[in-house]
Amino acid sequence: MSEPTKSGTREIARDAVRARISEVAVDLFDEHGFANVTVEQIATEVGISARSFHRYFAVKEDAVIAEPMGWGVFVRDRFAERPADEPVWEGLLAAYEALLAQPDRDDVRGKRAMRVLGSTPSLRARNLEKHLLWAQLLTPLVAERLRGPQRLLRAEALVHSSLACFDIALGNWAQSEAAADPAALLRTAFAEIAAVS
Template identity: 40%
Template sequence: MKTRQAVTEALADTALELFDTAGFDKVTVADIVAAAGISQRSFFRYFSNKEDVVFGDRIPTAEEVRDELRRHLGGSPAWDALRATFQAAAHQMDADSGRWKRATRVICHTPGLRARYLEKHLAWTEAVVPEIASRIDPDRPDAELKAQTMLNTALGCFDVAIMRWADSGTDQSLAALVDEVFGFVQIPHT
C-alpha cells in the first residue's frame, strides 16, 4: 500500500505534467483525476485546489529562508550570505530537478501562479531584510534601504537562474547557474 506522501507525489507529478504540456488554466481537476485514475473526492483529500498541486510545500516559508540566511551570515558579508542561501535552495531543487523544472515552468508561465510566487518573495523580504540590515550597520540611516536593495537583487538573480534552468535544455545544475548569475552582480562588501 502506498503511503500518503507517495500518493501525493504521484498525483502532483501527473498534474504537473498536464499543466506543463497543456497550460495550467486549460487543465481542470477533472482532467487530472482522469489521468491519475482517481475520483475528484480523492483528489480533494490530497489538495484543496489546483494551485496547491503546484506549490504544495515546495516553496520555502519566510522563516525557513531567514533561518538559512542566518546560517551563512556568521562570518560572511551579506551578499555572500544571500548567494549561499540561494545556492542551498538550488541544491535542494537539483536533487529533484525534473519535478522542480516542471513546477517552475508552470509557475513562471501562469500569471496567477507567478503572482502567488511573488507574494512569497514579499514575505521573505519582511523576514530577511532586518537580518541583513542588522549586519550592515543598524545605526546607518540607509541600512534598511541597502538591505532591501540587496535582497531584491538576490531574488532577481535567483529568478533569472531558475527560469533559465527550467526553460532551457541545459544539463547545468541550478546551483552552478545561481552561482554564475550572482557573479554578474558586484555588491560592495558591507
C-alpha cells in the same frame, strides 16, 4: 521551530498524497496548458474528489508551486549560520546555493515544473508571491547586519534583488536544453549585481 510532529504517520501520508497530486497536475499542465486543465480532471486522475483537491491546495496554482514555506525556512536558516562579518550579498548567495545542493531535489521533475511555471503568467505571479514569504523571513536577519539609516528599506532591496536573481537563474536553467548547472547560473546573476558600480 517545527510542529510537535503530532503523530507522524498522518503527516507522512498527507505529504505523499500532496506530492502525488502535484505530480499529476504538473504532467497535465505541461501537456495541455494550465488553463485547459480543470481541477476536476486532476482530481479524477488522482482518484479523489475536486473538493479534496482544494483541501490540499488552496488554489489551482499551488499544485505547481507546492511547498510554500518549508524551503524558505531552510534558506533563512542557512543564511543565519553565516558568519556575521561576511558581506550580506555573499551570505545570501551561499544560502541559495545550499538549497540547490539539497540531495533530494529531483531535477527532472523540478525542471518540468519550472517550465510549466514559466509558461503561465498567473503561475509566475503566484510563484513570486511565495518568494514574498521568503523575503519576510530573510529581511529581519539582513536588516540586523546593516548599519546606518533606513535599514529595513535597504534590507528589503537586498533580499528582493537576491530573490530575483534566484528566480532568473532557475528560469534560465529550466529553459536550457543542455544539463546546465543551476548553481553556476545563480553565481553569474549574483555577480552581475555585485558588479553594479
